[in-house]
Amino acid sequence: MRSNLHDGSTAVRGLRQSMAWIHAWLGLLAGWILFAMFLTGTASYFRPEITRWMQPELRPAHASAVQAAQAAINHLQATSPGDQQWFIYLPDDRTAVTRVFARAKPDPAKPAPRRPELKLDPITGQPLEARDTRGGEHFYRFHFQLQLPHPWGRWLAGVCAIFMLAAIISGVITHKRIFADFFTLRWRKGQRSWLDAHNAPAVLALPFHAMITYTGLITLVAMYMPWPVQANFKQADDFTAAAYGRPAEGKASGQAAPLLPVGPMIQAAAQAWGGDPPRTIVIRNPNDAAATVTVLRTTASRLNARPDSITFSGATGQPLSKSPAPGPAISTAGVLLGLHLGHFASPALRWAGFFLGLIGAAMVGTGLVLWVVKRRKPNAPPFFGLRLVERLNIGAVACLPAGMAAFLLANRLIPADLPNRAVLEVSAMFWVWFGLAVVSLLRPVRRAWIETLGLSALAFAAIPVVNAVSTDRGLFNSLVAGDWLFVSFDLAMLVVAAFCGVGALVASRKPPASPPPPKVMVRKRKPAPVREHADAV
């Protein structure tokens, strides 16, 4: 612990130094997890696209919302007309299939097992068969659940987000030359360069970092801080009803009545929403006189990610109710969530978000490296903490990309009909990630950086090759067919491979002045006292 009491300098300087200390340690403790959250979160901007790539058997078929909804209902009528509830997730520009989930009537004598979600052809309504995979959902879930049991993953992600927010604020206060060095990036100058490489992505994309961190934290705030709701509402349901309106929960009348076609209801809803298409349709008690059809609006064109909805009677087709106009607090929460998810973004803006996410990852990664670079003494052996951090940095920054590539490669290499293959794909990511991190311990630090980054580059570069060999949707075929999703996916993998390759090249360059530390390890040496220079963080 350091005190800045006897610094003998002004209060501002003291503040900067304590902020630098906070910044370095918060950033270090959360940095490894934050890097993984940034990288998998960035990939999640393309959640439906990754899922589509991971099920190459499915070809996109375009159908209007009315057509897809009616086709799905026809299928459900043929298979399970007596259900309690049907959920129909309609296809849009980004998803190729209709997804349906049907819940049977509760039977106290024999509770039915939860049925799996089905994928249907949007045009014919017939079930589609494709390899079992978590798809883009895996990166998305890992990004805030960290593959830990509920609720620990979300809590850990929340703690890291708080640290990140504090690191952003303390970092800005610490940075003395924020405007003087605004456009500065100097190469091949050792520690100075690492500092620039940390500051430039941090400062130049600061609005994005602050936005994504704050909105991410706020998204789960009701879980992190449940007390305001508990203090004001007896039951969680009361809060939901007050905030979002009471859901349609009518009981079945027991009187049969045919379910009317949903086409006119969808059109009426679209008219009420200025032409916006529906995203989801929920049908309760189909084929009953009390049947309801709830149509939920798309969120693809608005910042607010909370969909409004209109509920119709399934027997008469008359509108019964619609979601209340959200109050200012609920609208704000919806917009903050929407900003984080980015569903509103056009493809070009989504790519912008993707690269901004990579810039965020670069900021965290260079920050982690900077922690080590600042504390390494040219003529002293590295102390234990330094070596530990250095190794964890390699594992977190250089090995994770290889793991993510392994997840995608496993999708193509594990036979499509192998049972439990979705779980195997996920295991592939963690075995490769952590396995590579362990194996890299056998190599000297600099070699470990070069080799793990090089392997990550190779793994990403292999994805288009393996895709071309294992499916008929390789780069050449996709180009000929004008299948831009597969074309961009392959190209994106090559770009990511290039990024990793550049990283390996940078790592392989000789450090400028300082000679490498001597090989002799002196154990039990006390760490050299480190001063956080405010102007150098």
Next chain:
Amino acid sequence: MPYESGLLGYAAFASLALAMKKHADSLAWNALPPRPVLSVLGWALLALSATVAVVRLGPSLGITTWIGQICLAAPLLVLLLSWRPRLAAILAAAALVCAFPFMLL
């Protein structure tokens, strides 16, 4: 997404960078406009880039899209400026020229 907003943002940041002595020096060009002019031009272009996005998409989506684009334009400029400063400046002029036809569309 209004691309002209991002192009103008890139040109704006380039002007602001070249209005600083150390970056102007790295270019070693005599024909560069005086630094106060570049500074004013930079701020004006930045304001224009925000205006274009807001006019095109309305305040909420416009500001979001504008911030997204300038947060990307600035790191791109800094990378180029540190690697090939003259290329960065030439691209800024090109971005400015390209932005205007977009704005008329």
